[in-house]
Amino acid sequence: MTSKRKSGPVVAVVAMVNSIHVARWLAMVRDDDTRFIVIPVMDAPPVGELAPFRFVRGEDDIHTLQPGEVGIFDHSSISWAEAGAVEIGAGFQREEHPAFASSVQLFTAHHVTSAIRALDPDLVHSMEVQVAGYLTLEAKRRIGGTFPPWLLSNWGSDIQLFIKLPRHRTIIHRLFNHIDGYWAECGRDVALARSLGYNGAAFDPLPASGGMQIDAEEGALPPSRRQAILVKGYHGWSGRGLQILSAIYLAAPRLRTRPIQVLFTGSQGSRAISEIRTSTGLDIDAAPHLERHSDAMRRLADARIVIGAGISDGIGTTLLEAMSVGTFPIVGNTSCASEWVRNGRDAFIVDPHDTAAMAQALIRAAEDDELVDAAALRNREEVERRWDPALNREPVLRAYAAMIEANRASRSS
Incomplete structure (x- = not known):
């Protein structure tokens, strides 16, 4: 992938569009020159707090986004039959997460791979590991050496619990061998990532939601x-x-x-x-x-x-x-x-x-x-x-910029 855009960078956020964590994180950073496109991993309506947003299908749509408007990638051009056939052909089956009932429809690695190819982002940020992270790992395998720099955020039990489960342990080890940056919620998980052999960039821990605007009136009663x-x-x-x-x-x-x-x-x-x-x-x-x-x-x-x-x-x-x-x-x-x-x-x-x-x-x-x-x-x-979004915003934007610039420098050298 070679980006041809002349305007601000594009960050593809592989995540659950129905998550308040994702909405809060994007609310924290979205007013910058950077454009954010969410690649959904779950077939669910976007959480209301994600607004304003618009569905997009490719680079041309990105240029029409208004300042502060988030793009959501529209997977509808890919049929479930097509996606299923590609997954069977690739021999890929995502390891299941026990939190999701069988009634929840999760998108496939083919959906995520196709979205990343269509968007040609400057950075991929996977928010959560067992769904978003695993699908991005497979997308990177399929796309190969032109895959954008990849930042991973983990939520809650993503690493600390799942590394203990044999069927997940191997995948988590592979994942830490392929990411370019890591954003943990707590110091405990940074230490755990290092113990797994990860030696890349690990940014100062931040909550998964980034920050929340606190209402001075709420909680006023002792x-x-x-x-x-x-x-x-x-x-x-x-x-x-x-x-x-x-x-x-x-x-x-x-x-x-x-x-x-x-x-x-x-x-x-x-x-x-x-x-x-x-x-x-x-x-x-x-x-x-x-x-x-x-x-x-x-x-x-x-x-x-x-x-x-x-x-x-x-x-x-x-x-x-x-x-x-x-x-x-x-x-x-x-x-x-x-x-x-x-x-x-x-x-x-x-x-x-x-x-x-x-x-x-x-x-x-x-x-x-x-x-x-x-x-x-x-x-x-x-x-x-x-947990103030106004304070946590700048370190996040600096991290995005540093990863994008490091990738550009390495490709031009």
Whole structure:
């Protein structure tokens, strides 16, 4: 690929268009001269926060994008039959991610390869590993030596958990041999990448979402004057919602005055909630899913405590959002939370399988007004300093420019 464009650089972002993380990242950088085109990896409608956007099919369409307008590559010119035949011919089968149900339609490596060829970008940025990263790895194999410089961001459990799974380990090793830049969420994952033999550029860790504009009015009420407890109730390949519900059962005598709302409940969680409510008399119920992120943030800002834990995580966006609105967080010790908060002071960091420890953490946070109010002030200051899109924007744009320039220099030498 040889770019013929004379205007600003083009970054192709291989990612999920329905992700708030992707929308926030692009909101942080999109007003620059650089044009951003999202190559979807999932057949899903774009998240509303991605607007303004327009569908594009090639370089000519890119030139018509308005300042700040994001392009989304239109895969519709490639039939699923064609894509399936190409994948069979190439002998490629992407390793599955347990988070995605069989009903979710993921695009193929042929879709991603065709998009990169049509766009001829100056840089490819894959946001997330097991879908976007694996598809980009295969696209690079097919395109060969003219493939643009490749930046990889990992989210949450992408490396820390999946490197332990034999069917993923080999792919992750190959991936780190082929990327040109790496953006981790936390220092833990940079060290892990180095241990896997990666010796390329590793930029200073940033949350997957880049940053979020914090509403000064949201979370203004001190947490000591709030009542609700929010629970991330998801229980599955990573989340351990049932363990949290067990902890709530143990702590029930000390939580009777607190309304408890449980998010993301499956059938098992719903049954457990009903049993806890019947046997303890707690005011506990499943909380409805809120489509608008602003509504979800208001609900979080009304809570005194939020608790969520799983077998692996990165920073955890819920942690950062809770810090931004003064809600006291209780999180798993399998995350990178310790890089942002101090256990026992700014948050409680617990073993996701130690229900007794989680119960004690809930009781302390529910009863200690001084603890939660002091933590709210410190946590808000921390996210204002480290999760501000206005502050994080420049390092990202510099990294993009450095990778593009290094590639141009190497090709001209």
